[in-house]
Amino acid sequence: MNTPAKTFPIWARLSLATNFILIFAIALLIARQQNLTAFFGLIPNPSTIHPNSQSKAQAAALPVVPKLGQRHKLSYWQWVDILKQEAKVVAQKNPPRLTILAGDSLSLWFPSELLPKDRNWLNQGISGEKTTGLLNRLDLFNSTNPETIFVMIGINDLIRGVSDETILDNQQQIVRYLRKNHPTAQIVVQSILPHEVERVTWEGKEKLLAIPNSRIRQLNQQLEDIAKTEGVKYLDLYPLFANSQGNLRPELSTDGLHLSQQGYLVWSSAIRLYSEMELLIGVRG
Structure with a gap:
């Protein structure tokens, strides 16, 4: 007797297609950015050029490099108070398409x-947050009203x-809280990013290197399962930031943990592409 072919549910196929398109698009972005970086490296630094020898047109042609957010x-508890006040102001203004970043220093x-x-953005990140x-x-x-x-x-x-069990339990509680208190919002759980291995300069290097990136990948798989169980979205950023060894790409980081301008460009592009595809899927659905 022939065994019927195993079929995948629609959501699984959409998830695979979304991740494939994201990875492909960001890979092109990284390649293009690397070429631009090499090209701009040939342009002299404006601080080394005498003011009288540079026209305004030449100055305008120089590349604009985005700056990292302020490292206050x-x-x-000072941060908590600031975030509380910022959220209060946003609630009063109630801007359209409000989008919230919730997390640690990366956000x-x-x-x-x-x-x-x-979109209108509200950043609710705190450095060192667990x-x-x-x-x-x-x-x-x-x-x-995000x-x-x-x-x-x-x-x-x-x-x-902190143990994996505690991390996953807290993640699930976070998702459930957000679903309950923001029932009309789309909740997007983002994967934990890898860290670099060979050129880590972050002050907590020893503790960071004691965490295998393979453990982070396993945690992300469980995070994806939680997202599916709780009926929220999951955005897998890990493949976009990892090299062939599964470690954070050096050009996307400043110290092996935190992100460089190029790293944030990759993340920003992933959010934009993800949002556009979700909108397209919603229209077709």
Whole structure:
């Protein structure tokens, strides 16, 4: 008797197609960016040129390099208070297409000039944040009316020795809280990014290198399962940032953990492409 061919559900095929298109598009972006970097490397630094020898037209032609977000040195509770006030102002204004970044320093330092311009953004990232901290302060933006909430959290838990079980449980509680308090919003769980191995200069190098990137990949697989179970979206950024060894691409990082301008350009492009494809799927659906 012939065994019927195994069929994949529609959501699985859409997920595979979305990830494939994202990876392909960002790969082209990385290649193009590397070529541009090599080209711009031939252009002299404007600070080394005498003012009288450079016209305004020449100055305007020089490449504009986006800056990283401000690295404010504040206490945790000072940050919480600032985020609370910012969320309060946004709730009062109620801007259209509000999109929230919730997470740690990777979200906090997202350069505003690289965020998609067709949305209004509220950044709720705190440097050094763990899943427990984010879970406990989600109520800061309860009064806002977001269209989308992007969540990235977990790397600091790993650095500080938190178990995978606790990380996943907190992630699930975060998703459930957001679904309950923002029922009309699209919740997007983003994968934990890899770290670099060979050229790490971050101050917590030893703790970071003690975390195998293979462990992060396994955690991401479980995060994807949680997203499917809870009925929210999952954006797998890991393949876009990893090299052939599964480590963070050196050109996408400043210290082996945090992202460079090019890294944020990749992330921004992924968000933009993902949003456009979700819109297209919604229209076709």
